[in-house]
Amino acid sequence: MISVHEPIDSGGMLHPELRAEHDPNSIMRDGRRLDHAEGTSKPLRVLPEPQPRGAKVRGNRPVDQQEAAGRFIAAPEHEKMHDERLWDLRQKRDREMHGIAEWEELRSLASAIKEHTLTHLDKYLDQFETNARANGIHVHWARDAAEHNQIVHGILRDHGAKSLIKSKSMLTEECGFRAYMASVGIEVTETDLGERIQQLDNEDPSHVVVPAVHKLRTDVAELFSRTIGTDPDNTDVHYLAEAQREATRPLILDADAGMTGANFVVAETGTFVVCTNEGNADLSANVPKLHIASIGIEKILPRMEHLAVFIRLLSRSALGSPMTQYTSHFRGPRDGGEMHVVLVDNGRSERLGLEEFWTSLKCIRCGACMNTCPVYRRGGGLSYGATYSGPIGLIIDPTFNKRKYSNLPYASSLNGSCTNVCPVKINIHEQIYAWRRVLVEEHEVPLAKKVAMKAAGVLLSRPMAYRAAIAAADTALAHLPRFIIYNGLNAWGKHREVPHAPKQTFHSWYHANRGGKP
Amino acid sequence: MSSRDDILASIRANLPRVDRSLPDVPLFDADPPVSLLSAFKENLHRMGGMFLDPPSSGDILVPIRIIIAGAKIVCSTVPEIAGNRDIAGVDASRDLADVDFAIVRASFAVAETGSLLLTDADLHVNAVAYLAQHLIVLLDPTDIVVNLHHAYRRPDFRDRHYASFHSGPSATADIEGVLIHGAQGVRSLSVLPVARATDDPITQ
Ligand code: SF4
Numbered sequence: 001m002i003s004v005h006e007p008i009d010s011g012g013m014l015h016p017e018l019r020a021e022h023d024p025n026s027i028m029r030d031g032r033r034l035d036h037a038e039g040t041s042k043p044l045r046v047l048p049e050p051q052p053r054g055a056k057v058r059g060n061r062p063v064d065q066q067e068a069a070g071r072f073i074a075a076p077e078h079e080k081m082h083d084e085r086l087w088d089l090r091q092k093r094d095r096e097m098h099g100i101a102e103w104e105e106l107r108s109l110a111s112a113i114k115e116h117t118l119t120h121l122d123k124y125l126d127q128f129e130t131n132a133r134a135n136g137i138h139v140h141w142a143r144d145a146a147e148h149n150q151i152v153h154g155i156l157r158d159h160g161a162k163s164l165i166k167s168k169s170m171l172t173e174e175c176g177f178r179a180y181m182a183s184v185g186i187e188v189t190e191t192d193l194g195e196r197i198q199q200l201d202n203e204d205p206s207h208v209v210v211p212a213v214h215k216l217r218t219d220v221a222e223l224f225s226r227t228i229g230t231d232p233d234n235t236d237v238h239y240l241a242e243a244q245r246e247a248t249r250p251l252i253l254d255a256d257a258g259m260t261g262a263n264f265v266v267a268e269t270g271t272f273v274v275c276t277n278e279g280n281a282d283l284s285a286n287v288p289k290l291h292i293a294s295i296g297i298e299k300i301l302p303r304m305e306h307l308a309v310f311i312r313l314l315s316r317s318a319l320g321s322p323m324t325q326y327t328s329h330f331r332g333p334r335d336g337g338e339m340h341v342v343l344v345d346n347g348r349s350e351r352l353g354l355e356e357f358w359t360s361l362k363c364i365r366c367g368a369c370m371n372t373c374p375v376y377r378r379g380g381g382l383s384y385g386a387t388y389s390g391p392i393g394l395i396i397d398p399t400f401n402k403r404k405y406s407n408l409p410y411a412s413s414l415n416g417s418c419t420n421v422c423p424v425k426i427n428i429h430e431q432i433y434a435w436r437r438v439l440v441e442e443h444e445v446p447l448a449k450k451v452a453m454k455a456a457g458v459l460l461s462r463p464m465a466y467r468a469a470i471a472a473a474d475t476a477l478a479h480l481p482r483f484i485i486y487n488g489l490n491a492w493g494k495h496r497e498v499p500h501a502p503k504q505t506f507h508s509w510y511h512a513n514r515g516g517k518p
Numbered sequence: 519m520s521s522r523d524d525i526l527a528s529i530r531a532n533l534p535r536v537d538r539s540l541p542d543v544p545l546f547d548a549d550p551p552v553s554l555l556s557a558f559k560e561n562l563h564r565m566g567g568m569f570l571d572p573p574s575s576g577d578i579l580v581p582i583r584i585i586i587a588g589a590k591i592v593c594s595t596v597p598e599i600a601g602n603r604d605i606a607g608v609d610a611s612r613d614l615a616d617v618d619f620a621i622v623r624a625s626f627a628v629a630e631t632g633s634l635l636l637t638d639a640d641l642h643v644n645a646v647a648y649l650a651q652h653l654i655v656l657l658d659p660t661d662i663v664v665n666l667h668h669a670y671r672r673p674d675f676r677d678r679h680y681a682s683f684h685s686g687p688s689a690t691a692d693i694e695g696v697l698i699h700g701a702q703g704v705r706s707l708s709v710l711p712v713a714r715a716t717d718d719p720i721t722q
Pocket of ligand 1: 365392428
């Protein structure tokens with residue numbers, strides 16, 4: 001590790017004042033600062049400040065995303081760091097995209113492969129099951145979250161297992177897995193650093209890829225001093241990460257069972273694939289004798305050649321890193337080990353039947369739509385009060401509960417940037433708008449929102465006028481389009497003035513940089 | 519009905535009535551880098567790995583010998599260099615928790631991403647590649663493919679129960695985006711280009 005004085009380049013930053021001039025901790029190779037995995041391309045620093053908490057969730061009542069986002073915005077250090085870090089991931093993603101000539105072709109292939117697989121889902125799941133069984137994997141099927149939790153509990157009970165180490169999995173979040181395991185006396189330890197932070201703080205992950213992105217180092221220092229006994233005055237990130245490594249390792253070595261999710265499943269070979277950076281998923285899978293993988297039924301792909309397309313897109317879209325540090329392919333148990341796969345539906349097969357929304361099942365949970373979304377970046381992932389936040393959350397959360405998540409489709413400026421970055425080409429912003437219509441039709445939406453929707457609807461039905469409106473307001477993707485914030489109908493305008501006027505709209509940028517159709 | 523039959527029935531009832539054919543995936547290899555080894559090295563470095571330049575003459579393993587000189591426990595699964603922890607005698611993965619350096623050979627590497635494929639055959643005990651503090655990998659320079667499309671044509675993905683691409687060491691930046699090597703797995707990954715000793719692709 002060599003530290004050097006780096007040239008200052010505030011180019012492309014939303015909050016140039018966050019740029020730290022000296023960063024003795026930068027890891028250098030070939031004279032460059034490394035920024036692989038979720039590392040920022042520039043060193044950032046903010047001041048300590050108490051952490052704003054997420055949305056107040058009250059049973060089935062509609063979550064008030066704007067209220068929680070307002071509190072996040074009222075904590076400027078948190079908001080700025082969050083905004084900047086995610087924008088940095090977005091810029092790193094663009095850098096990777098420009099490095100691959102066939103990028104758009106890969107996106108089209110990814111979309112086509114997913115649409116084919118989803119429209120033949122029964123066939124491919126059946127094929128996967130046959131091949132996985134032939135390799136010695138036990139395959140289980142769960143209709144819903146409760147059945148998933150019971151199946152896993154049953155497997156653990158059969159093995160007398162009392163402790164479980166696991167890697168990050170949005171599906172297990174969806175299933176309320178940790179709470180269930182606590183109720184039956186199984187000790188669950190999250191082994192991903194961000195997810196462990198969230199577990200120790202009794203918070204949900206705020207982002208599908210970087211679960212603790214809304215926290216500052218000072219928040220983590222305070223939390224770790226309370227929970228794993230670190231020095232409360234030491235906020236050094238290396239110290240904190242090392243302390244977590246040391247505290248978690250004995251739990252990994254002593255665990256009775258390990259659990260992972262899966263990013264992809266390959267029908268032809270009976271393989272499931274786990275993409276991570278920390279090495280924790282491979283420890284969870286390979287240290288205990290028993291490995292259980294919880295997998296949503298939509299993760300399936302036909303053959304290995306298709307997997308290549310998605311592996312090339314996933315980490316580049318998510319983090320602007322060419323590959324995750326680890327991409328692990330599990331085709332069967334190791335010698336002396338036992339491997340179980342739980343295939344979970346939990347509403348997915350029903351979603352397949354929603355004509356306007358079934359393509360949301362193409363999602364590979366890369367988080368690119370969240371990183372690019374100005375509402376998400378400013379409001380924080382916990383403001384959504386749901387397992388899935390950001391643009392993808394807006395279009396899948398209502399399938400779980402229309403009333404509770406009836407406000408969420410309004411947490412969008414409909415600028416379309418989410419759709420433009422999505423590696424599997426989901427028409428996210430159109431689905432957001434379609435959900436507003438569905439929820440209005442089903443009387444789940446209050447009056448003020450209906451009026452706002454009408455205004456946006458008029459613009460959206462005339463794409464040229466919509467783009468002109470954004471451009472005329474002299475705003476860019478980096479910030480919320482002004483006419484949407486300050487039209488008096490959207491509470492987004494209540495909180496504060498937009499920081500400063502940016503230069504280019506997404507469409508003009510896209511046109512200039514990619515040369516495609518506007 | 520079983521849950522399986524229930525789920526499959528629900529899928530069939532909900533399948534979108536649209537015709538979507540399965541596309542063929544090209545190999546995207548029309549414009550390969552001049553040197554696969556140089557491209558691999560550059561991308562390995564981007565991912566935080568370290569490429570060890572072999573000495574121009576004499577004992578090719580010198581760069582490794584220097585690195586492991588002060589180490590207490592070295593576990594090697596390759597015939598080229600001996601360790602002091604015999605992997606064949608390991609009963610449980612956790613017995614490898616005190617290993618300082620693990621030395622293994624990669625099945626192959628990918629130039630595009632600086633990745634190394636390590637399979638259960640390469641590792642003998644899978645966990646050694648994660649429990650060790652540091653990982654050293656031997657790579658035959660002729661075992662480099664240009665990109666992931668070529669990589670996924672390799673037989674390892676059909677033959678092995680476990681196969682993992684390692685692209686640099688374990689890493690996290692979950693706190694304020696500060697990059698750290700050595701999250702839960704190895705703190706460093708070094709690669710030395712060494713031709714395979716025999717024609718036998720597997721060292722077992
Ligand atoms: S909707 Fe698209 S961009 Fe968003 S997380 Fe899913 S795959 Fe990524």
